[in-house]
Amino acid sequence: MSGNTISRRRALQAIAAAAGTAVSAPAILRAQDTLQLGVLTPLTGAGGFDGPRMLKAMQAVATEVNAAGGLLGRQISLIIEDDQTNPEPAVRASRKLIDVSKVPVIMGTWASAVTSAVAPVCWESKTFLTTVSGADSITLLPHQGYLIRTQPNNHLQAQKHAEFIASIGAKRVFCLSIQAPFAVPTQNRLSEVLPQKGSQLIGSLIYEKDKTTYRSEIDQALRAKPDFLYLNGYAPDVTVMMRDLYRAGFDGGRLTQSYALTSKVLESLPPEVTEGAYTTQPSADIDSPAFARAVKRLGIDDPDSYETQATDWISLVCLTIAKAKEATGTALRDNVRKISQGSGMKVYTAVEGLKALAEGKEINYEGASGPCDFTDIGDIQDCKFRYQQVAGGKFKFLKVA
Amino acid sequence: MVTEVLQLIINGIMAGTILAVPAIGLTAIFAVLRFANFALASHATIGAFAGLVANVNFGLPIVPSLLFAFLVAAVVGVVTDEFVLKPFRAAGFITTAIGSIALTIALENVVRFIFGNELRGYDLPIRRDWRFEGIRIGPQQVENLVIAVAVMAAVFLFLMLTRIGKAMRAVADNPMLANIKGINAEMVARIVSFVGMGLAGLGGMLIGLDTTIDPLTGFRSMLSIFAAAVVGGLGSIPGAVVGALTVGIGEELSLLFLSPNYRSAVGFFTILLVLIFRPRGILGQRAL
Numbered sequence: 001m002s003g004n005t006i007s008r009r010r011a012l013q014a015i016a017a018a019a020g021t022a023v024s025a026p027a028i029l030r031a032q033d034t035l036q037l038g039v040l041t042p043l044t045g046a047g048g049f050d051g052p053r054m055l056k057a058m059q060a061v062a063t064e065v066n067a068a069g070g071l072l073g074r075q076i077s078l079i080i081e082d083d084q085t086n087p088e089p090a091v092r093a094s095r096k097l098i099d100v101s102k103v104p105v106i107m108g109t110w111a112s113a114v115t116s117a118v119a120p121v122c123w124e125s126k127t128f129l130t131t132v133s134g135a136d137s138i139t140l141l142p143h144q145g146y147l148i149r150t151q152p153n154n155h156l157q158a159q160k161h162a163e164f165i166a167s168i169g170a171k172r173v174f175c176l177s178i179q180a181p182f183a184v185p186t187q188n189r190l191s192e193v194l195p196q197k198g199s200q201l202i203g204s205l206i207y208e209k210d211k212t213t214y215r216s217e218i219d220q221a222l223r224a225k226p227d228f229l230y231l232n233g234y235a236p237d238v239t240v241m242m243r244d245l246y247r248a249g250f251d252g253g254r255l256t257q258s259y260a261l262t263s264k265v266l267e268s269l270p271p272e273v274t275e276g277a278y279t280t281q282p283s284a285d286i287d288s289p290a291f292a293r294a295v296k297r298l299g300i301d302d303p304d305s306y307e308t309q310a311t312d313w314i315s316l317v318c319l320t321i322a323k324a325k326e327a328t329g330t331a332l333r334d335n336v337r338k339i340s341q342g343s344g345m346k347v348y349t350a351v352e353g354l355k356a357l358a359e360g361k362e363i364n365y366e367g368a369s370g371p372c373d374f375t376d377i378g379d380i381q382d383c384k385f386r387y388q389q390v391a392g393g394k395f396k397f398l399k400v401a
Numbered sequence: 402m403v404t405e406v407l408q409l410i411i412n413g414i415m416a417g418t419i420l421a422v423p424a425i426g427l428t429a430i431f432a433v434l435r436f437a438n439f440a441l442a443s444h445a446t447i448g449a450f451a452g453l454v455a456n457v458n459f460g461l462p463i464v465p466s467l468l469f470a471f472l473v474a475a476v477v478g479v480v481t482d483e484f485v486l487k488p489f490r491a492a493g494f495i496t497t498a499i500g501s502i503a504l505t506i507a508l509e510n511v512v513r514f515i516f517g518n519e520l521r522g523y524d525l526p527i528r529r530d531w532r533f534e535g536i537r538i539g540p541q542q543v544e545n546l547v548i549a550v551a552v553m554a555a556v557f558l559f560l561m562l563t564r565i566g567k568a569m570r571a572v573a574d575n576p577m578l579a580n581i582k583g584i585n586a587e588m589v590a591r592i593v594s595f596v597g598m599g600l601a602g603l604g605g606m607l608i609g610l611d612t613t614i615d616p617l618t619g620f621r622s623m624l625s626i627f628a629a630a631v632v633g634g635l636g637s638i639p640g641a642v643v644g645a646l647t648v649g650i651g652e653e654l655s656l657l658f659l660s661p662n663y664r665s666a667v668g669f670f671t672i673l674l675v676l677i678f679r680p681r682g683i684l685g686q687r688a689l
Contacts, residue, residue, distance in 0.1 A: 047517035155444065179662040207661040210621040212419070212608050215412045215539075216653050217404075217661050234619075239520055240612045247530045247539050268522035268613045 005199055035070070036329040037062075037317060038103030038127075040093055040118065046209075046234040048111040049262050051154055054108055054132075055080060056311035059312045060297045067349045068235035071318050073328065075334070085110065087117035088116055094118045095399025098125045104321075104329045107313045110306075112181040116147055116345075122146055128332035130313040132306060135181035139377040145333040148311040148316075148378040150369050152282050154182045157271075158189035161280060162257065162387050163229065166197030167276075170228030170253055174221045175204040176214075176241065186232055188303070202226055218244045231256040235265050244257040246273045257281060258304070263395065265379060273391030282369070283386035283400045284308035290348035305369060312367035315350035316340055319365055322357045340365050341373040404535040409653040415542045417629075418549040418624070419611070423604030424557055424629040425642040426597035432573035432636040433593040434508060436494040439584025440481060440501040441601045441626065445619030446476035446623070448602020449609040450512055457524050463610065464525075467548065467603055474602020475595040476633075482594040505620070512688070520613040526586035545607050552603060560638070565592055573636065632675050632684025637674040643683050647671065 016111055039058060041051035058078060066075045078102045083090035090109065097103050098121065100331070105128040109115040112135035119138065122129040123146040131138070132151040139153065145202070152160075165173055177183035183206045191201040193366055203224040207217045218241065221229065231238050238260035244262035245254065264275055282305045284291050294303050294311050312343035317332065321340040339353065344362030347353040356363050365372055371379045387398040423445055430438045451473035454534040455466035533579040558597055562568035571579040572589045580586055582680025604626075605619050625648055648671070655667035675683060 044513065048615075134583055189546060208664050211664070212612055212622060213412070213416055214597055215415075216409055216656050219408060219537075220661070225512065235520060236613070236615065236617075239628075243612065248537060249529050264519040265613075268520045270527045271524075273527055372561060 004064040005153055025325075026250055028182045033074055034055060034076055034078050035072060035074040035321075035383075036101055036103050037314070038094075038105045038106040038266070039078045039080045039108050040079075040090065040097065041081050041108035041177050042085040042110045042114070043082035045083075045111075045235055047083075047085040047259075048307045049235065049264060050081075050110060050132075050259055051085075051108070053304075054110075054306050055160040057294070057298060057310040058308040058314045061311055061318075063316055064297060065350050065354070068354065071321055071354070072325065076318070082108060083111075083114050083118070083379045085114065087114050090114040093123045098122070098127050101203065104327045105130065105317050107317065107334055108310065116141070116181055119143055119147055119373050122329070124132070125338065126333075127329040128317070128336075130317070130333060132309050136185045137181050138380050140373075142301075145378070146329060148336060148374050150312055150367070150372065150380055152383040153379050154185045156383070156387075157282070159193050162193035162199075163197060164280065164385075165228060165230065165253075165255060165279075166194060166199040171199055172202045172224075172226045173199055173228045173230060174202055174224055175227035175232060175293060176217060176221055177204065177206050178209055178237055179206050181234065190230065199324060207233075207237070209234070211237070214241050215244050215248075217241075218248050222248060223252060226252060226262075228253040228255070230254075231260065233260055235260050235262060239265055239269060240279070242269060242273050245383065250302065253278065255280060256388075259306075259347035261390070266390065266393055266395070269393075271390075274393065277390045279388045279390070279395070279397075281305050281386055284382040285384060286400060288366060288370075289347070289369065290366055292353055293349050294368040308368035312365075312369050312372050315353070315367065316365060316372060317368060318350045318355040319357065319363065322354050323363075339363050339373075339376055406657065408536050409656060410650055411464075411538060413537060413650030414646060415539075415546060415649075417646035418470040418546050418652065419604065419607045420625055420629050420649055421642045421645035422549050422552055422607060423622070424633070424645045425553065425638050426600030427626055428630045428633070428638055428641040429556075429569070429593055430597040431630070432638075433569055434490070434497075434590055436490075436497040436501070436626070437635070438486070438501045438597070439498060439623065440478075440505040440508065440629075441598065442487070442619035442623040443512070444474045444478055444598040444601040445605030445622065445626075446509060446512050446603070446614070446616055447477055447606070447619075449600075449605035449614040449618050450516055451461045451602060452521060452606035452609070453521055453614060459519075460524075463523070463525065463544075464548070465607055467672045470606040471599040471603040473600030476604070477508070477662060478594045478598020478601070479591050481621055483591070487538075487590075509616050509620065518615060520615050522613045523610055525610065539611075541611060549607060550602070556600070556638065560594075565589075569593055582616070614643070628669065628672050632672050632682055635685040637682065637684045640682050640684035643667035643668070647675070647683065 001226045041054050043051045062076050066320050081093035109131045112133040115133035116129045123143045131149045134151045134154050136154045175187050187204040194201050218389045235371045255278040258279045261279050320336045324335040324337050342366040345362045346366050353363050356395045368385045372386050387396045427441050448470035452470035452474045455461045455469035467555045489497040528540045530539045567582045629645035629648045630641050633640030651671045
């Protein structure tokens with residue numbers, strides 16, 4: 001018995017010593033003192049090309065803010081989780097960020113299906129969510145204001161895409177969509193806008209992801225004799241479709257989102273397969289001072305829409321926290337529009353904005369991805385689009401409009 | 402309409418035949434080791450990437466690359482079974498199957514660490530399809546079909562004619578009797594892991610030849626491979642082939658009356674029907 005007592009006492013002493021060491025350890029101190037912000041991007045899966053770049057853009061801004069003195073007197077640190085472009089792991093990761101790390105914000109969901117799954121977890125725990133997902137349904141969720149997106153919604157995107165397709169002379173358009181929340185709204189909007197511009201949607205179908213071949217879907221589409229195909233999917237399936245279309249001898253036009261036909265995807269396909277294909281994406285605001293600052297910060301010539309949107313999320317989050325003087329999801333919800341729009345002084349980076357706020361000024365953050373002005377339900381009010389065409393296995397810039 | 406049905410059946414046969422190769426691997430491992438080895442998914446991916454290295458980096462033609470894919474996946478299969486899954490087997494088959502899921506995720510991430518997330522393609526000229534009376538058939542698909550059929554024939558001959566093949570069948574039929582007859586069950590386990598995972602690797606590359614590959618290549622096909630093995634009768638190699646063709650053709654024919662987004666659902670509905678009426682699969686679980 002006495003042996004046990006001694007051993008218990010020794011154990012307690014050891015724990016106390018360990019605790020003492022821990023408290024004095026600089027690393028632990030840092031962890032306690034930092035202001036933690038959650039990042040949930042797809043580092044793997046279909047979004048694995050965009051997610052890591054979005055993360056880098058956020059890290060670059062965080063570094064800049066920390067170098068300028070941090071936020072509310074603390075350094076910021078990003079707690080990073082991988083959503084795997086898959087709703088189930090994404091929900092688990094978001095629970096970890098909210099319950100364990102207790103972050104006020106989660107930035108970075110990419111796929112609409114992932115955002116639709118994560119959003120309820122966020123609003124129920126009063127955590128703010130920023131996303132690039134485009135499905136119309138997302139901002140229509142009962143999110144109580146705990147969500148903003150910097151990506152134009154499907155309604156706006158499909159409208160712009162239809163206008164572009166009609167402008168290049170396509171008359172008979174068929175839409176192949178992956179099974180995702182954006183599939184039907186996009187098809188509906190195309191069928192509304194194309195006839196107004198002298199074209200028509202002659203058919204559409206929704207296909208499953210993760211198939212090794214889409215020959216039968218392609219056959220179904222080609223039976224309608226289209227002169228243009230809108231491939232509304234992600235890289236793994238659009239890649240397979242591009243090959244199957246070439247094999248089937250389809251020579252008409254094809255348009256897809258830039259995230260489905262990236263420069264890496266082009267490298268993986270023979271050039272004749274992608275020749276002439278158009279890509280589109282919401283464009284960064286390439287003429288804005290915020291974009292110029294992002295170019296310098298990231299050390300790349302041409303940050304894309306995702307990198308600039310990620311830049312804008314963390315900038316908006318930092319500025320809102322500074323404005324509210326409080327790092328909570330509710331403070332973010334209640335104050336984000338106070339720094340993103342209105343008649344305040346225009347600022348183009350988080351550091352500029354923090355300085356202006358410290359001087360007691362009202363600010364209006366103008367982002368690298370666009371003006372970052374939000375509607376009541378969290379959609380952006382305006383955005384530009386970038387169009388490219390593949391020539392000889394490389395992208396040729398057409399226009400930003 | 403007739404052309405459409407015929408085209409769907411041909412597409413189904415093409416898809417099913419490729420699916421059959423890894424399904425044979427899965428069913429062979431189940432027959433001998435008596436657990437569903439979900440690590441097959443990552444071995445398919447490993448094979449696909451090994452084939453990519455052989456084809457793109459070493460400049461080898463497709464058939465030697467397929468052989469390389471088989472060998473690399475087979476060796477990885479033996480090593481992982483020996484050091485990871487074998488210790489699990491003492492804890493029961495469910496634990497081993499769950500362990501194989503953990504293993505597949507780990508291996509998939511090793512591939513991701515080495516090769517990254519990007520989609521990659523083989524150095525292979527792409528050709529337009531042949532057309533006969535409104536039916537189109539891809540030259541690459543026909544080549545894949547020939548390779549898959551040749552591999553299946555080789556596996557059958559191996560099991561029927563070689564001493565090792567017969568030993569594998571004996572262990573699968575009755576492990577205790579095989580043990581009494583002096584067959585080394587451990588050696589048979591290693592051989593079945595070698596062959597089974599090699600077939601997974603080869604199947605992974607066959608899938609990639611027609612598409613592109615990334616670290617999730619095997620994972621994406623795993624459900625269909627598993628379904629093929631179960632429908633045919635888990636443990637039966639002819640069953641895996643029949644199951645793969647049933648799943649392949651069934652999914653394609655469903656497009657006649659349903660939207661393509663229900664393709665898998667119909668495939669799995671067929672599986673439920675088959676299993677309700679024949680709980681041991683179409684050909685039963687007669688080993689190998």
